[in-house]
Amino acid sequence: MASKSMSSPLHTEVTFIPFDIIEEILLRVEAYSLLRCKCVCKSWHSSIQDQAFVRRHLNRQQTSTLFLSDDVLSARCRLKIFNRNVASHNYHLPKEIIKDSLLVVEGYCWESDRLRFAAPKISLLRISE
Amino acid sequence: MSSSSTTTTTTRLLMLKASDGVTFEVEEAVATKLGAINNMVEEEGSEDLICLPNVNGKFLGMVLEWCKKHANNNTNSDKGNDEVNKWWDKEFVMDLDQNTLYHLLMAADYLSGTELVDLLTEKVASMIRGKKVEEIRETFKIKSDFLPGQEEEIRKKNSWAFE
Numbered sequence: 690m691a692s693k694s695m696s697s698p699l700h701t702e703v704t705f706i707p708f709d710i711i712e713e714i715l716l717r718v719e720a721y722s723l724l725r726c727k728c729v730c731k732s733w734h735s736s737i738q739d740q741a742f743v744r745r746h747l748n749r750q751q752t753s754t755l756f757l758s759d760d761v762l763s764a765r766c767r768l769k770i771f772n773r774n775v776a777s778h779n780y781h782l783p784k785e786i787i788k789d790s791l792l793v794v795e796g797y798c799w800e801s802d803r804l805r806f807a808a809p810k811i812s813l814l815r816i817s818e
Numbered sequence: 819m820s821s822s823s824t825t826t827t828t829t830r831l832l833m834l835k836a837s838d839g840v841t842f843e844v845e846e847a848v849a850t851k852l853g854a855i856n857n858m859v860e861e862e863g864s865e866d867l868i869c870l871p872n873v874n875g876k877f878l879g880m881v882l883e884w885c886k887k888h889a890n891n892n893t894n895s896d897k898g899n900d901e902v903n904k905w906w907d908k909e910f911v912m913d914l915d916q917n918t919l920y921h922l923l924m925a926a927d928y929l930s931g932t933e934l935v936d937l938l939t940e941k942v943a944s945m946i947r948g949k950k951v952e953e954i955r956e957t958f959k960i961k962s963d964f965l966p967g968q969e970e971e972i973r974k975k976n977s978w979a980f981e
Contacts, residue, residue, distance in 0.1 A: 706958065710927060717943035724976040728951045731963050
């Protein structure tokens with residue numbers, strides 16, 4: 690298939706990966722490992738903290754359920770999540786979850802109005818009281 | 819410089835030239851799976867020789883191998899194609915060493931081979947899963963640039979992730 694004319698030395702070492710590609714890679718890493726990735730370097734840390742990034746990560750999840758770590762279930766957090774309108778509008782919660790009134794969040798949490806990655810502890814919660 | 823082939827099969831051939839002078843003759847339908855090539859073909863019309871100064875022959879060859887496989891599989895109109903592609907993709911990335919993976923990813927990105935970039939980033943992501951911070955740094959050749967104490971602080975906040 691190839692007609693070789695000359696061969697140049699190949700690079701032998703992994704070098705700089707452009708940051709937009711790093712982000713694409715990190716988007717494919719589950720929340721659990723991402724928390725560890727925060728410690729790699731400053732740029733990874735700030736990227737993983739970034740709200741737009743967390744939302745993109747959340748939106749990639751195809752599971753029909755969302756998960757919430759139970760250690761951040763403060764009253765405030767509960768309020769935020771249980772307010773269906775806010776949640777569905779801001780965070781694109783799948784409609785069926787809201788309809789079924791079952792909310793399960795894994796690896797994400799809301800804290801002080803920010804969406805963050807969190808421990809993947811699973812809790813099942815009934816929205817309807 | 820127009821092609822003189824007037825046979826009944828209308829497959830047009832493009833010549834792709836890599837940074838090291840290695841050339842590849844590829845069917846247009848195969849090469850245009852790459853967004854960058856597709857744009858060049860559309861913009862420049864009859865140009866048959868496309869120079870790609872940012873891609874080495876070795877990696878261009880691998881990218882084109884991938885394109886060819888997918889183009890061929892997609893011409894068979896069976897529903898099993900997705901399965902075939904998936905199986906073949908798995909094989910394609912299975913034994914890639916880190917260096918090859920990196921250069922292939924750069925080549926695919928430069929050539930706007932979206933699906934291939936997808937496949938390769940997924941592969942790299944799988945190399946991060948379950949790894950220690952030090953191992954990830956080693957994989958990506960990253961040096962920690964945190965100030966003393968900063969890293970410990972972050973580790974403490976996410977302590978469960980390090981258990």
